[in-house]
Amino acid sequence: MNDVKSFAILVLVLAVVGLLAVLSNRLSERVHLPAPALFLAGAAVTEKVISVLPAPPERLVERVVTVALLCILFDGGLHLGWRRFRSAAAPITAIGIAGTFLTAGAAAVLCHFAFGLNWYLSLLLGTAVSPTDPAVVFSVLGRREIAGRSGAILEGESGANDPVGIALMASLITAGGVSGSGFLHVAGEFVLQMGVGGAIGVIGGRALLWFMRRVPLPAEGLYPLRTLASAFVLYGVATLALGSGFLAVFVAGIILGDARAPFKREIERFHSALASLAEIVAFVILGLTVDLDQLGHADVWIPGLVLGATVAFVIRPVLVGLCLWPTKLKRNERTFILFSGLKGAVPILLASYLLAAGIEQGQRLYGIVVVVVAFSVVFQAGLVPTVARLLKLPFRTVEVEPWALGVRLADEPEGVDRFTICPGSPADGRTVEQLADLPGEVWVSFVIRDRELLQVRPGTELRAGDDVMVQTEPERYQELVAMFESPAPTDSGASGSPRPD
Structure with a gap:
């Protein structure tokens, strides 16, 4: 009976912690701090206050965070989708690969000359702090979504440079040192x-x-369980084939993102919820590994602050800015992307690899990475809303829509698509009757404005921001994208949204 009570207490404590973690998202909107920062800090303080609470084993932390990252990457790929990725493929590839290498190299030079670390440890530390986590940016922005290609580039960068950083770290640890043959390896x-x-x-x-x-x-x-199991299968197959399982999962998510499939909406909602849970679990368990006493040492927090500030305000703006230079982005969008290279769970995960591998000064390097992440999610992330406002970045507010209206069909509907009317698009300001002047038949069946369903009549005027459900010939899909979702003249990079399921 005592075992039952002990188990009940454990369940109660975990449930309360989970509920507080979910509710902390409301707090993060008010204080302009990302929810992951609250998870990390809360877990670290709890581990310090409750002295009997043991730190989880390093191998367990690595495994749990790996599974959590797979869930987050797959959901990120689903949300990005092939169409949005294709519209920003060049800058995503450039900053996801070249930008990660340049950041790691420049950070290593700083660590070697400023902190007295040898070149091998400097490269390991520089690699650990090179990946970004724009999901932290979106957590700070709340319900505001970045318009144009900026949002797609930030999302794509995080999905691309996480596998790049992990693969680079694994290769460096396997090499075991700095040499010509080591670099070739x-x-x-x-x-x-x-x-x-x-x-x-x-x-x-x-x-x-x-x-x-x-x-x-x-x-x-x-159906959602099948996609989850399949994603894990891809990770296992890719890893056993000596490839990056993280990249395989992210790319598979992108392939599925825009595609139609049975119960696709339910699959997306399941993976979105699972990714949110994975983020909570990852930051909480990483927070339990943080030794606050270790962070208080001068040879940890001072290098951490110097490295975090230099990466955020010097290395990334200069070197990643060079990678973005050829892209046709407006200056305010480019500036926001360069400022928003926030750090998240992956740098701490990479630092845990150093502990598991028994790297010299591993505990110190781990503490430095934690300080870098803390600086990024507390100080730098706190400035993101202010920077976005000063840059007059184009936003669209994504309102919560708790009520759904729809029908179930046994067969896939042909030629039925949902669009959001962009300002300045050909459909903006037209009436439903005027759409009939287009070649072919265009039937507008639903119009949703200000989260309310309108009665569709021939004289109903369509406005920017309206969500419309349109039926026409399937081969005219791209034509309708241009009609309803062509970007405003001031936002040349926006792209059409994916088809509904």
Whole structure:
């Protein structure tokens, strides 16, 4: 009976912690701090105050955060989608790969000359702090979504440079030092991991899409579980094939993002909720590994603050800015992207690899990375809303819509798509009747304005921000994208939104 009570207490404590973590998102909107920062700090303080609470084993932390990161990357790929990725593929690739290498190299130079670390430890530390986590940016912005290509670039960068950083760190640890042969080994391992991971992601994503469309299941709740299990399969296959399982999962998510499949909306909602849970779990368990006494040492917090500030305000604006220079982004969008290179769970995960590998001064390096992440999510992230406001960045507010209206069909609907009317688009200001002047038949069946369903009549005037459901010939889809979602003259990079499921 005592065991039952002890288990009940454990369940109660975990449930209360989970509820507080969910509610902390409301607090983060008010204080302009990302929710992950609250999870990390809360767990670290709890571990310090409750002295009997043991720190989780390093291997367990690595495994749990790995699974959490897979869930986050797959959901990130689903949200990004192939169409948005394609519109910003060049800058995403440039800053996701070249930008990560340049950041790691410049940070290593700083660590070597400023902190007296040898070149090998400097490269490890520079690699650990190179990946970004724009999801932290979106947590700070709340319900405001960045318009144009800026949001797609930030999302794509986090998905791209996380696998890049992980593959680079694994290659450096395997190399065991700095030498000519070591660099050749790192280069070979990196190319292998990226190539195999990307290939398995594309092939596996297309195979999973075929599986989703052609193999029905007996219950609705099984469809999201199938995609989750399939994502883990892709990670396992890619890793066993010496590729990057993280990249494979992210790429597969991108392939599925815009595609139609049975119960696609339910699948997306499931993975979005799972990613939110994974973020909570990752930051909480990482917070439990933080030794606040270790962070108080001068040889930890001073290098951490110097490195965090230099990466944020010097290295990233200069070197990643060079990677973004050829892109046709407006100055305010480019500036916001360069400022918003916030750090998250992946740098701490990479630092935990150093502990697991028994790297010299591993505890000190781990503490420095924690300080860098803390500086990024507290100080730098706190300035993101102010910077966005000063730059007059184009935003659209995403309102919570708790009520849904729809129908279930046994077969896939042909030629039915949902669009959001952009300011200045050809449909902006037209009436439903005037759309009939277009070649072919265009039937507007739903118009949602200010979160309310309008009665559609021939004289109903369409306005920017309206969500419309349109039926026409399937081959006219791209024409309708240009009609309803062509960007305003001041936002040349926006792209059409994905088809509904």
